Amino acid sequence: MNLLVIIGEALRALKLNRLRTGLTMLGMIIGVAAVVLMLSIGQGAQININNTIASMGSHLLIVVPGATSSGGLRFGSGSVRTLTISDAQAVAELPSIEATAPVISGIAQLSYSANNWSTSITGVTPDYFSVSNWELADGSIFADADLRSAIRVAVLGSVTAENLFGNEDPIGKTFRISNKPFLVVGILAVKGQSLSGRDQDDNVFVPITTAQRQILGNQFPGSINHMLVQAKSSDTLDEAEAEITQLLRQRHRIADKMENDFTVRNLTALATVASTTAKVMAWMLGSIASISLLVGGIGIMNIMLVSVTERTREIGIRMAIGASYRIILMQFLLEALVICILGGLIGVALGIGGAWMVSQSTDMPIVVTFNMIGLAFIFVTAIGIFFGFYPARKAAALKPVDALRYE
Amino acid sequence: MSVVNQPAPNPILIQIDRLCKSYELTDRSGELISQPVLFDISLTINQGEFIAIMGHSGSGKSTLMNILGCLDTPTSGNYWLSGRNVATMNSNELAHVRNQNIGFVFQSFNLLKRMTALENIAIPLLYAGIGRKESLKRSQAMLDLIGLGKYRDHLPNQLSGGQQQRVAISRALINQPQLLLADEPTGNLDTQTSHDIMTLFTQLNRNQGITIVLITHEEDIATHAQRLIRLKDGRIVQNEVKLSN
Structure with a gap:
């Protein structure tokens, strides 16, 4: 059976249960939007810091007058x-x-x-x-x-x-x-x-x-x-x-x-620390956002399992008229993937919109790269396959006679 | 010379040899117990036959039907369909057989609720790898043939029982199978509609040579068939060819 036909069927099945599909998709939308937004903010912060470091000049030390003491009195840095x-x-x-x-x-x-x-x-x-x-x-x-x-x-x-x-x-x-x-x-x-x-x-x-x-x-x-x-x-x-x-x-x-009575400070070291901090922050934000994506994926698996149970009889009928293991597997897997990819698209759009709003309301440069969007899509597809596979396999592995008898 | 004058016997479509089926159940103490349903069924069905299987509920007739339709597997014994041993086929081959060689008609019609009459008929074609456009075209021709052409875009729940069953029969026949299995096809229909459906079956059998195996518990429905097989407690108790009808 043609893949396009199966996709068409998946879309139809999803359209039939709009509210449920929408809510499941929302998990993906929020997850992807969060990942894109967090990554772009992190990237922006890093670029900000790198610019500042570059503007400071390279391999710089700064020597400032230090604390002095005279007759038991100690004076703070720069006071003399x-x-x-x-x-x-x-x-x-x-x-x-x-x-x-x-x-x-x-x-x-x-x-x-x-x-x-x-x-x-x-x-x-x-x-x-x-x-x-x-x-x-x-x-x-x-x-x-x-x-x-x-x-x-x-x-x-x-x-x-x-x-x-x-x-x-x-x-x-x-x-x-x-x-x-x-x-x-x-x-x-x-x-x-x-x-x-x-x-x-x-x-x-x-x-x-x-x-x-x-x-x-x-x-x-x-x-x-x-x-x-x-x-x-x-x-x-x-x-x-x-x-x-x-x-x-x-x-x-x-x-x-x-x-x-002076202090030598290494500014580059300071900047490196700042840059590392920004990098760690970006990764941390990204990981927190990916957790929401993961939770969205579990939501998809949950709904797909319910859907398989609900449609057991339909699966039986389809098997009786000649649907093979592969066709049933693809049908349910594609439903999960369609939710993920549509959710991913909307999520990327929302993430970019959010990043734009952040860059408008703060002075921070916000960077959305193709890599980021690519990463989000690979992630989303992986989640669709990972969480869609188990329910789909469960559907495809049903014995035709059992599925047909299911009430 | 006399041998030549005799009509050649039709080729064998179905051959079943000492077929048994039992279901494994767990009783309350958690022990596995075996619930036998079919005992030592041996049966041969030739191409072009019209057979009615009768029996009380629990006699095993539906189980036999499911095994004939490659929806279920026997516990022991052999089943050859068109000379191929079904036990040697994998799930893909079985799906192919169900798609190409067998058509199913059910008591409760079993149409896909969310699809129109036309789309329901087209599914077996799509599963056979035929393009959507061509599939819909052939399905439309089939709908026109059974006189439901103008109901193409109706969902099953917008059709009467008889119309639904005719759509289901069209779906079963769209891939031109040799074997049509009908499990109480008239069980949910009124007398007049039942009669119409049986007339359609008889025509299909006579004009197109489709082998029909029909399960029923109504004697007058069974009279349409050429051979009557009666099951009781998992055994064949009667297997006779009617001379004419």
Whole structure:
């Protein structure tokens, strides 16, 4: 008997019991929708984190001033500025280090014509932009010469540029930081949020010397907030960390048993942890969703068993007029498969719709891949065959005479 | 020369040799007990015969019918259908035999409730691997032949008992089987309709040479047959050919 004819019969049998078919299918719909939604959210979260990691720059260490103690009083990290530009220059000379970027930062008021905007001012060296993976959208960054002469130039983050200049092109325009005029030389490309959730695009970068002397000056000339250190490769990160620690302890004259007055943090390791967490979360969400799919499958088996019992006499009649084992088996198996596949189709549609809604209501990128849909379909078909087979075999293995006599 | 003038005996369609059937039951203490239904039945049916099997309920006539129809298997003894030993066939071959060589007519019609008259008739064709279009075309021709052409799209419960039985007979005949097995085909019908159905059987037997084995407990229905077999407690107690009717 033609497979198409059997499918037609399966569809007819399912149509006859619409409510029951619908409810059974609902189990599959919810399961598949949940799997697709969860996988896409998980994938989105991972992509989010990977982007953030990439935006941080590769094989980075960050050195921040650490806790200090003086006369029995302990000061928290960063409360005393123990790092200096010359520390950064010395670290840059270490064999496993590619580059360093000393940073000082603070908040200041910006103004341009009628607009004003308060944001963080970051004093950096030209190396900073390559170390932390910033790309220019327009203009240029300042040069080493600008650093030495501490001239008033600024590179703007995209958000700051928009807030201050609106639709105007900021390049070559002069705006004010704490009432001092600065020339805009460059605009940075959009980078998005950092791992800690801060908007990295709302920022003004000026030469570190300018920041120190003219905007954020304090009583310790040459002191910095922190420095970024780029190792030569990700393999030498630990080595670099040891070298930095040794050098800085030496430069800061820290006795053997004293605590460091700085901390070296490995950002990449942190990011890897975040990425692994996201992956685990995605798998966990996916597995929970698959459990609902499994429960849906059991529902199908249940209904198919009821259906076989109800239709025992029909099976007997069909056998009496020549239905073979294979035909009866296929008939019931296809009924289960049709429920699964139709449910799967609707579920995928709902899952994609749900993912779209999530991506609209949050900033998260939601990724629906063909692999995911393929996976859902393979899963659904497997469930249909797995849970449909037992009832179908039960039907096909009936003895014709017993089935015919069944009341 | 005299041998040539005699009509050649029809080929044997069914041959049964010392056939027994017993059902295994479990009694209250959980012990398996054997409930014998048929004892040592030996029977030969030629092609083109019209046979009535009679007997009280519990005489084993339905069991015999089920075995003849390859729906059930004997406990011991042999059954040859068209020279083939049924015991050697697997379930697929049996399904094929039921589809191609045997047509069933039941007391309760046994039409598939959710299908129209036309579709019911078409199922054996579909099982035989014939395409849907061709199957429906042939079924329509069959419906027209029995005069129910305009009822093609009626569901069984929209037809009268006699119409349903005629649809069932059409379904049994659609694959042109040699053997038609009818288990009390008139049991649920009124006298006039019963008579019509029996007339149809007689015509099928005479005009198309279809072998008919009919179970009934009504004497006047049995009179349509050429040979009467009476069963009692699982044994054949009477097996005689009527000279004419």
